[in-house]
Amino acid sequence: PQRALSASDIRARKGGDPLVCLTAYTTPVAQIADRHCDLVLVGDSVGMVLHGLPSTLEVTMEMMILHGRAVARGIDRALMVVDMPFASYEDSPAQAFRNAARLMAETGAGAVKLEGGRHMAETIRFLVERGIPVMAHIGLTPQAVNALGGYKVQGRGADAARILEDARAVAAAGAFSVVLEKVPAALADRITAALAIPTVGIGASAGCDGQILVIDDMLGLFDAFQPKFVKRYAHLAAEADTAVATYAQEVRARSFPAPAHVFADEGAGS
Numbered sequence: 001p002q003r004a005l006s007a008s009d010i011r012a013r014k015g016g017d018p019l020v021c022l023t024a025y026t027t028p029v030a031q032i033a034d035r036h037c038d039l040v041l042v043g044d045s046v047g048m049v050l051h052g053l054p055s056t057l058e059v060t061m062e063m064m065i066l067h068g069r070a071v072a073r074g075i076d077r078a079l080m081v082v083d084m085p086f087a088s089y090e091d092s093p094a095q096a097f098r099n100a101a102r103l104m105a106e107t108g109a110g111a112v113k114l115e116g117g118r119h120m121a122e123t124i125r126f127l128v129e130r131g132i133p134v135m136a137h138i139g140l141t142p143q144a145v146n147a148l149g150g151y152k153v154q155g156r157g158a159d160a161a162r163i164l165e166d167a168r169a170v171a172a173a174g175a176f177s178v179v180l181e182k183v184p185a186a187l188a189d190r191i192t193a194a195l196a197i198p199t200v201g202i203g204a205s206a207g208c209d210g211q212i213l214v215i216d217d218m219l220g221l222f223d224a225f226q227p228k229f230v231k232r233y234a235h236l237a238a239e240a241d242t243a244v245a246t247y248a249q250e251v252r253a254r255s256f257p258a259p260a261h262v263f264a265d266e267g268a269g270s
């Protein structure tokens with residue numbers, strides 16, 4: 001297989017062709033994402049979209065490792081990044097290093113992502129200096145939903161300065177890229193112009209250096225709710241519902257299995 005992209009390959013794409021990024025949580029979906037993406041994120045969104053959790057706060061290291069190992073089996077070319085789950089890195093740089101190293105070693109990921117701006121800069125520097133590439137995540141940071149009072153746009157009006165400072169801090173600390181989530185488009189453009197590392201937007205701006213979406217959202221597979229920033233490129237939940245309804249009806253009518261799906265007592269076919 002081709003050599004996978006590294007975090008420094010991604011950083012070198014600053015200002016170039018837009019970085020195409022998606023999440024994945026399973027091998028078959030990672031294989032699809034890998035054919036088209038530069039970066040595949042094993043997001044802690046897995047807790048909400050695959051495990052039915054109400055937020056990302058209950059996601060564990062064990063869940064990230066299990067899904068990370070599954071995704072790694074589907075990736076040849078993209079950079080694989082694994083999210084650090086809530087409470088696995090905030091306590092101290094040493095705690096963050098221990099858990100980031102475990103995520104990298106047990107999944108084969110090429111980088112980790114963690115949430116937070118200025119207050120996480122020291123931790124980002126600690127990890128980067130010790131060989132762990134870090135993708136930062138600022139603006140709306142879902143692990144802080146309780147402190148932020150909901151999944152609200154961040155950085156409107158006078159609050160823009162706070163997000164810009166967060167962006168400068170994570171870049172100065174050595175992050176190879178930064179996710180900007182749910183910030184005004186003009187602010188995302190300002191940050192993109194100000195930083196020497198690529199910005200990856202979600203609910204941000206087409207002017208970012210790249211874009212990311214939760215794959216179950218863009219496939220219309222997770223339809224419990226739909227944030228404004230999600231574009232549905234398919235409606236797979238609706239398609240699956242129709243398929244299951246048809247199966248149920250055919251079983252009840254004894255029209256499935258058909259002769260083509262059953263075996264003769266003798267003769268060819270296994």
Ligand code: KIV
Pocket residue numbers: 023041042043044045046083137179202212213214
């Ligand atoms: O967990 C996730 O899926 C993410 C992306 C939406 C950036 O953090």
Ligand code: NA
Pocket residue numbers: 043044045083
């Ligand atoms: Na996440």
